[in-house]
Amino acid sequence: MFNTSAIQYPKFKLAILALLALNAVIYGFTDTLTSFTDALVWLVLLVIYELEANKVELPLGETAMRRLRSGLIAVIGLVFGSYWRDNEWLDIANSALWFGLIAILETEVRWPDYVRSHERLFWLATIVTFAGLLAMAGIWLARGAWLDGYDALLWIVAFGFIEVDIFYLLKPKHAV
Numbered sequence: 001m002f003n004t005s006a007i008q009y010p011k012f013k014l015a016i017l018a019l020l021a022l023n024a025v026i027y028g029f030t031d032t033l034t035s036f037t038d039a040l041v042w043l044v045l046l047v048i049y050e051l052e053a054n055k056v057e058l059p060l061g062e063t064a065m066r067r068l069r070s071g072l073i074a075v076i077g078l079v080f081g082s083y084w085r086d087n088e089w090l091d092i093a094n095s096a097l098w099f100g101l102i103a104i105l106e107t108e109v110r111w112p113d114y115v116r117s118h119e120r121l122f123w124l125a126t127i128v129t130f131a132g133l134l135a136m137a138g139i140w141l142a143r144g145a146w147l148d149g150y151d152a153l154l155w156i157v158a159f160g161f162i163e164v165d166i167f168y169l170l171k172p173k174h175a176v
Contacts (some may be wrong), residue, residue, distance in 0.1 A: 034083070042076070047108075090139060133152065140152055
């Protein structure tokens with residue numbers, strides 16, 4: 001069994017964030033502007049969710065933070081449109097799964113009482129979403145798209161450990 005106390009979360013989180021930032025830079029130099037934008041915007045969104053989850057007081061108010069998150073999500077929507085236009089079906093499927101995860105997280109942030117009253121449903125939706133994301137990473141790796149596969153796995157680790165707390169998530173939920 002994996003010993004969760006062996007992970008030092010602050011250093012672990014910083015390492016993951018540094019790797020995600022490096023990935024954005026690599027995409028900036030080796031791929032399209034769309035891929036770079038996608039990586040960068042998701043990184044900023046992850047940091048915002050992390051800060052909010054840890055109740056870090058930011059100079060922006062709650063309304064401004066919601067607008068910022070919504071703006072970032074809108075940019076992600078534009079990136080999705082670019083993938084659609086270019087018939088990049090793996091990116092489309094991957095984006096759709098990430099949209100599902102963001103919908104879950106936004107619901108948890110904006111309507112926590114609703115989530116508590118439907119805890120099992122949200123747990124199941126999160127498990128299914130992560131399973132789909134793992135499948136996407138596997139497809140990219142099987143196709144030899146190493147950077148995309150590695151990036152996908154790194155993002156799963158980032159959201160799994162930083163945002164969702166995968167050890168809490170894997171505990172089965174009971175109907176309320």
